[in-house]
Amino acid sequence: METILVLAHTENDGSLAKPVREALHAAATLHKSLAGSKFVIGLVGENVQAAANSIAACPATKYFGVMGTDFSQSRYATDAAAAEAICRVAQATIVVAPATSRWARVLSGVAQRLGGRADTHVTGVAAADGKISVSRWYYRQRMEGALTRTQRPWFIGIDPGSQTACECGAGSVSVEMVAVNLADGCKRTTVVGIREPKADAQTIRPDAQLLFVTGAGWTKKQADGQTHVPEAGKLILDFLKKSRASLGSSKSLVDQSGEGQAVLPFLSHLNQVGQTGATPRHAKGLSTCCHGEEPHTVGWRFIGERRAVNLDPNCGWARGKADVLYVADAFKVMAKVNELLARMQP
Numbered sequence: 001m002e003t004i005l006v007l008a009h010t011e012n013d014g015s016l017a018k019p020v021r022e023a024l025h026a027a028a029t030l031h032k033s034l035a036g037s038k039f040v041i042g043l044v045g046e047n048v049q050a051a052a053n054s055i056a057a058c059p060a061t062k063y064f065g066v067m068g069t070d071f072s073q074s075r076y077a078t079d080a081a082a083a084e085a086i087c088r089v090a091q092a093t094i095v096v097a098p099a100t101s102r103w104a105r106v107l108s109g110v111a112q113r114l115g116g117r118a119d120t121h122v123t124g125v126a127a128a129d130g131k132i133s134v135s136r137w138y139y140r141q142r143m144e145g146a147l148t149r150t151q152r153p154w155f156i157g158i159d160p161g162s163q164t165a166c167e168c169g170a171g172s173v174s175v176e177m178v179a180v181n182l183a184d185g186c187k188r189t190t191v192v193g194i195r196e197p198k199a200d201a202q203t204i205r206p207d208a209q210l211l212f213v214t215g216a217g218w219t220k221k222q223a224d225g226q227t228h229v230p231e232a233g234k235l236i237l238d239f240l241k242k243s244r245a246s247l248g249s250s251k252s253l254v255d256q257s258g259e260g261q262a263v264l265p266f267l268s269h270l271n272q273v274g275q276t277g278a279t280p281r282h283a284k285g286l287s288t289c290c291h292g293e294e295p296h297t298v299g300w301r302f303i304g305e306r307r308a309v310n311l312d313p314n315c316g317w318a319r320g321k322a323d324v325l326y327v328a329d330a331f332k333v334m335a336k337v338n339e340l341l342a343r344m345q346p
């Protein structure tokens with residue numbers, strides 16, 4: 001009989017982030033299709049009671065917690081010790097955890113300590129005839145593989161954004177506290193602060209409905225024989241501000257800064273989508289001034305509806321990679337879109 005444990009950590013404010021609810025959904029669905037399985041939850045954080053209460057309506061029969069100031073911050077030694085202790089007490093055979101940066105770095109280490117195995121970047125968990133399988137993508141999201149394991153405990157890191165988030169409501173639950181004896185050496189590392197871009201400089205928004213992608217065309221010479229980089233930058237930032245879309249880019253455009261060409265200063269390699277970039281998940285994507293080459297479009301694997309604006313009717317998007325291609329000047333299209341958005345907003 002399998003015991004399915006969902007490992008969760010709280011945020012700074014004591015709440016649970018969306019990836020936890022996604023992992024919960026995946027685990028609860030697995031539990032439902034696995035006759036006789038047990039479903040339990042383990043929480044780690046400075047204080048875990050509020051987090052446990054916030055998901056009280058989920059089908060878990062037991063809640064375990066490791067809490068205290070030693071567990072408020074993300075730190076390998078304390079997170080691994082907490083996860084290990086919970087897994088042991090819960091006698092977990094299947095451990096489902098959201099692949100947040102905090103869990104992703106400890107899961108395989110904890111699996112090693114417990115003689116188990118870990119799989120990362122899992123995007124699907126299922127059970128048929130009592131056999132559990134997980135699926136994940138390979139070769140930069142070009143091939144999907146399904147695999148099973150007999151080794152237990154089996155640690156499954158769920159890619160954030162790949163599942164629907166469970167909507168189990170709040171209530172009141174009792175959490176069984178698990179004691180963890182930490183050696184002093186476990187507390188040597190301290191998080192002294194977080195450096196992040198200002199809210200309005202943060203262009204990568206994983207939860208946005210739309211991914212807006214910019215290509216090198218924005219910095220190329222236009223019909224008048226001139227480049228219009230400042231104008232391009234203004235149109236793009238204006239659109240992002242109004243639409244709250246997430247900003248992606250082609251490799252060619254983000255590489256330009258290293259090649260001494262005119263650049264859009266708000267783009268970095270973190271924005272790059274594709275084979276050597278990110279594979280974001282958004283309901284819709286709009287590509288502008290980007291050719292739609294294969295290494296770029298492999299990053300569009302999980303974009304629901306793809307549209308592109310390109311002057312070239314023979315661009316890569318036109319060859320079956322976009323659902324809709326507008327053969328048009330992106331400068332004109334985005335100026336008009338911004339004008340319409342401005343009219344819609346109060």
Ligand SMILES: Cc1cc2nc3c(=O)[nH]c(=O)nc-3n(C[C@H](O)[C@H](O)[C@H](O)COP(=O)(O)OP(=O)(O)OC[C@H]3O[C@@H](n4cnc5c(N)ncnc54)[C@H](O)[C@@H]3O)c2cc1C
Pocket residue numbers: 214215216217218220222249250251252253272273274275276277278288289290291292293294295296299309310311312315328329330331
């Ligand atoms: C091993 C490998 C890995 C790679 N990995 C990646 C990756 O991860 N991500 C990635 O993006 N690329 C990757 N590439 C590069 C990729 O093959 C392409 O070269 C790159 O994506 C092209 O970028 P682009 O479309 O922005 O530029 P270009 O190919 O220069 O295309 C610019 C486009 O802009 C259009 N345009 C110009 N002006 C306008 C206008 N006013 N209105 C509308 N359209 C206009 C042009 O018609 C043109 O189609 C990789 C390549 C290799 C070999």
